[in-house]
Amino acid sequence: MAFSPNPRRPELLFNNTLRSCALLLGASGLLPMVNAAATKNSAPATIPSQAQFIDQKAFNVLAYVPPPAEFNGTSGPFVPPGYTLDSLLEKPFHIYDKEFATVLGTNPSLTLVGKTEKDPVFHEAVVWTPETDEVFFVQNAGSPDAGTGLNKSAIILKISLADAAVASAAKIAGRNDTLVTVTTVNSTPAVINPNGATNFRGQIVYAGEGQGDKITSALYLMNPKAPYNTTVLVNNYFGRQFSSLNDLAVHPVSRDLYFTDTLYGYLQDFRPAPGLRNQVYRWVEETGALTVVADDFVLPNGITFSPDGKYAYVTDSGMQRVLQGKNYSDPASIYRYDVKKDGTFDNRKTFAYADSSVPDGVHCDAKGNVYAGCGDGVHVWNPSGTLIGKIFLGTGAANFQFAGKGRMVICAETELYYVTLAAEGAIVESEM
Numbered sequence: 001m002a003f004s005p006n007p008r009r010p011e012l013l014f015n016n017t018l019r020s021c022a023l024l025l026g027a028s029g030l031l032p033m034v035n036a037a038a039t040k041n042s043a044p045a046t047i048p049s050q051a052q053f054i055d056q057k058a059f060n061v062l063a064y065v066p067p068p069a070e071f072n073g074t075s076g077p078f079v080p081p082g083y084t085l086d087s088l089l090e091k092p093f094h095i096y097d098k099e100f101a102t103v104l105g106t107n108p109s110l111t112l113v114g115k116t117e118k119d120p121v122f123h124e125a126v127v128w129t130p131e132t133d134e135v136f137f138v139q140n141a142g143s144p145d146a147g148t149g150l151n152k153s154a155i156i157l158k159i160s161l162a163d164a165a166v167a168s169a170a171k172i173a174g175r176n177d178t179l180v181t182v183t184t185v186n187s188t189p190a191v192i193n194p195n196g197a198t199n200f201r202g203q204i205v206y207a208g209e210g211q212g213d214k215i216t217s218a219l220y221l222m223n224p225k226a227p228y229n230t231t232v233l234v235n236n237y238f239g240r241q242f243s244s245l246n247d248l249a250v251h252p253v254s255r256d257l258y259f260t261d262t263l264y265g266y267l268q269d270f271r272p273a274p275g276l277r278n279q280v281y282r283w284v285e286e287t288g289a290l291t292v293v294a295d296d297f298v299l300p301n302g303i304t305f306s307p308d309g310k311y312a313y314v315t316d317s318g319m320q321r322v323l324q325g326k327n328y329s330d331p332a333s334i335y336r337y338d339v340k341k342d343g344t345f346d347n348r349k350t351f352a353y354a355d356s357s358v359p360d361g362v363h364c365d366a367k368g369n370v371y372a373g374c375g376d377g378v379h380v381w382n383p384s385g386t387l388i389g390k391i392f393l394g395t396g397a398a399n400f401q402f403a404g405k406g407r408m409v410i411c412a413e414t415e416l417y418y419v420t421l422a423a424e425g426a427i428v429e430s431e432m
């Protein structure tokens with residue numbers, strides 16, 4: 001975690017946004033209306049039917065730019081002039097640069113395959129297991145709507161991708177959304193408040209945030225098949241408790257495990273005040289060596305590597321302090337590091353700043369484009385940090401994962417989406 005996603009439902013917030021835009025349009029007939037087939041350099045030659053081109057030049061100058069108390073990127077998506085929330089949702093693949101057309105291919109699709117009333121069971125730790133073709137994910141730890149955190153651990157759940165593909169085919173054939181069966185995974189002993197996960201040595205490794213001040217935050221290895229037995233891999237730094245481990249990634253060359261430790265357990269009232277700095281650790285399984293590779297974050301969150309292992313990307317969701325509110329001058333940023341041959345990080349640079357809420361989970365595709373779950377869906381940057389597109393949901397997506405070639409699953413708290421597109425995920429660790 002974690003952020004409370006941008007509410008799509010609260011009408012008030014949206015109406016505010018829409019009203020601002022109506023004002024923009026009403027204020028001046030001179031504002032250029034956005035034409036999806038605009039002949040700008042950044043527009044692709046052809047646009048798939050589920051996609052639309054968003055011309056950033058068309059909103060470089062707005063007639064009215066609201067103050068932060070009115071619009072600040074956390075209270076509903078930005079709706080550029082000439083659009084409505086409905087029009088943005090209707091064609092959910094938003095092309096900001098023609099490079100995104102290659103990511104999408106000719107016929108991308110987005111299908112709702114899971115939905116709950118309130119319980120945010122579609123949260124994070126999205127992992128695809130190639131052998132069983134299933135996707136695992138976890139409930140939000142610390143959300144009042146889940147009742148998890150201090151008194152109850154978040155649970156692990158999974159779906160079959162074959163089911164999701166059937167639902168997607170039905171949707172493409174013009175039928176309504178079909179929800180797939182979501183199965184609870186009873187990890188044993190239970191992973192307590194899992195939040196992040198990745199494939200590791202043919203199994204799944206979880207970052208558990210812990211619970212109260214006695215159940216420490218830990219890395220757990222879980223067998224991805226029944227009986228879902230678990231083994232704790234690491235639960236301390238030289239005898240000291242982690243704050244709340246958030247997310248993790250395996251380096252594609254060394255296969256060492258890197259993970260973030262941050263304050264969300266504390267900020268969501270289920271972990272004590274921190275006894276360690278917020279930072280990124282590296283764990284070498286063969287020796288047990290645990291080292292720190294990066295700090296100087298407000299709230300480090302997601303982590304991933306470029307497919308060649310040369311770069312590490314770490315999201316900092318510092319702007320989102322949950323129960324302590326938001327601080328808009330804190331990061332909603334992705335930092336990129338060079339990963340040196342010895343496994344250390346170097347040359348931190350600011351790679352991107354999300355325009356909607358904060359970036360949370362982050363993953364690369366096989367070509368090195370960088371995807372992050374943000375406040376209005378999944379944003380995609382090319383390796384130079386240019387926003388090339390969004391998979392727009394109009395609501396927060398904390399995390400998502402590729403499921404091999406051309407498939408992706410997105411967790412949006414009370415909604416679960418299945419995506420087909422041209423892009424391919426970076427190779428998963430168990431296939432190395």
Ligand SMILES: *[C@@H]1O[C@H](CO)[C@@H](O)[C@H](O)[C@H]1NC(C)=O
Pocket residue numbers: 013016068069070071072074075
């Ligand atoms: C951010 O915007 C929303 C309205 O869109 C407002 O309710 C909230 O107070 C704003 N936050 C700040 C700190 O101004």
Ligand SMILES: *[C@@H]1O[C@H](CO)[C@@H](O)[C@H](O)[C@H]1NC(C)=O
Pocket residue numbers: 144147148149150151
């Ligand atoms: C957890 O239990 C305590 C004590 O019963 C209660 O005060 C608190 O509200 C509970 N928290 C949640 C998130 O349910």
Ligand SMILES: *[C@@H]1O[C@H](CO)[C@@H](O)[C@H](O)[C@H]1NC(C)=O
Pocket residue numbers: 175176
């Ligand atoms: C699809 O959903 C709409 C809106 O909920 C409903 O009116 C319609 O009957 C549904 N169609 C089918 C084929 O289920």
Ligand SMILES: *[C@@H]1O[C@H](CO)[C@@H](O)[C@H](O)[C@H]1NC(C)=O
Pocket residue numbers: 203221222223229230231
């Ligand atoms: C689960 O149990 C099997 C059989 O005993 C064992 O080989 C495997 O390592 C265990 N996995 C974990 C993660 O504990």
Ligand SMILES: *[C@@H]1O[C@H](CO)[C@@H](O)[C@H](O)[C@H]1NC(C)=O
Pocket residue numbers: 327328329330
């Ligand atoms: C917001 O964060 C900045 C930078 O960390 C800090 O200087 C400032 O005091 C914070 N503001 C509030 C209201 O907490």
